[in-house]
Amino acid sequence: MTPSTPPRHAVVIANPTAGTIDDALLDGLLAQCARTSTRATLVRTTRVGDAEAAARAAAAGHHGPVDLVVAVGGDGTVHEVIEGLTRTPPHGTGDAPALVIVPAGTGNSGYLMLWGERPWQESLHAVLTGSAEHAAPRPLDLARVAETGAKVFLGACSGVIADALRVARSIPLSGRARYACAFADSAAAFTPYPGRVTVDGTVLHEGPTVLANVGGGRFRGGQYQVLPRSELDDGLLDVCVVDGTVAPSRVPELTRHGDHLGSPGIWYGRGRRIVVERLDGEPLCFEHDGELQPPTLRRATLEVLPAALTVWGRPTARLSTSGSRAGAGPDATETA
Numbered sequence: 001m002t003p004s005t006p007p008r009h010a011v012v013i014a015n016p017t018a019g020t021i022d023d024a025l026l027d028g029l030l031a032q033c034a035r036t037s038t039r040a041t042l043v044r045t046t047r048v049g050d051a052e053a054a055a056r057a058a059a060a061g062h063h064g065p066v067d068l069v070v071a072v073g074g075d076g077t078v079h080e081v082i083e084g085l086t087r088t089p090p091h092g093t094g095d096a097p098a099l100v101i102v103p104a105g106t107g108n109s110g111y112l113m114l115w116g117e118r119p120w121q122e123s124l125h126a127v128l129t130g131s132a133e134h135a136a137p138r139p140l141d142l143a144r145v146a147e148t149g150a151k152v153f154l155g156a157c158s159g160v161i162a163d164a165l166r167v168a169r170s171i172p173l174s175g176r177a178r179y180a181c182a183f184a185d186s187a188a189a190f191t192p193y194p195g196r197v198t199v200d201g202t203v204l205h206e207g208p209t210v211l212a213n214v215g216g217g218r219f220r221g222g223q224y225q226v227l228p229r230s231e232l233d234d235g236l237l238d239v240c241v242v243d244g245t246v247a248p249s250r251v252p253e254l255t256r257h258g259d260h261l262g263s264p265g266i267w268y269g270r271g272r273r274i275v276v277e278r279l280d281g282e283p284l285c286f287e288h289d290g291e292l293q294p295p296t297l298r299r300a301t302l303e304v305l306p307a308a309l310t311v312w313g314r315p316t317a318r319l320s321t322s323g324s325r326a327g328a329g330p331d332a333t334e335t336a
């Protein structure tokens, strides 16, 4: 395999308030850069919005030529860094810096999506040494919420998966355990809402809806494979709808291993523009990248931004090919 070009200058954007960060983690990271002669510029955030500003500054060339941005934190930090990297045209004629994630939050779905369960030190070492066998810079599709302009990298979801984030606020656990507990509690009490999901102008589902998940990554909450077929670099968004014939309480167990696609009441599509609506005049319960959104939208329009970002991940034929593709069936409406 041809080695990738190792990065020469990394801007490390670290959120010191993220769930599992400490000085030892940052010292270890900087030592790894020093061992491979990668210049590292450390930026510690001090408030919400700093990570986005730092990524924008790095892409705009404020630190000189930069070919790598290291986001150290949880999914919230990664989301900000992506907003910053994609908001600025790259400095001069060079490419925008590529992103690598060092997981220091509690859920870390972004890291899981790109590297699986591999320790971050091994992933970073492969990036810094240009080991093509273990790491590759890959194009990553993002989505944009047309109504707000927000970028989405992990995925967006209406219904019970979003409601679980509300429930999680009062659960005294952290990370994946907290979300699992919240998902079970929310699902046990959830009432389907009247909804419609449209894929590139064709209605995929209309009627009682438990959730509509658009992505993005295969996993939500770091552990539920709601979109087991999703490819992160195919220029398309996947969508899975669970309709009201499925008991909400069964959804956590059904989606745990991505086995739900063959079941009745599951609708799966793929396209460039996906509209998720609530039809009774009430606001959608809606989240993206693990952040519950204010109840202001009755519809969310997700448009794909193909290859919006270069991100380091494990080299696979596609970014996320673990698991097999389900055969086409009634659950497998594909619009592209």
Ligand SMILES: Nc1ncnc2c1ncn2[C@@H]1O[C@H](COP(=O)(O)OP(=O)(O)OP(=O)(O)O)[C@@H](O)[C@H]1O
Pocket: 015, 016, 017, 018, 019, 020, 045, 046, 047, 048, 049, 050, 051, 073, 074, 075, 076, 077, 078, 080, 104, 105, 106, 107, 108, 109, 175, 290
């Ligand atoms: N210095 C800071 N002080 C306070 N908040 C910050 C700071 N830097 C970043 N933030 C905000 O903290 C929020 C949470 O961070 P992040 O999601 O990275 O960590 P986490 O909550 O521990 O991880 P996870 O989302 O995996 O549970 C982010 O939305 C970010 O905007």
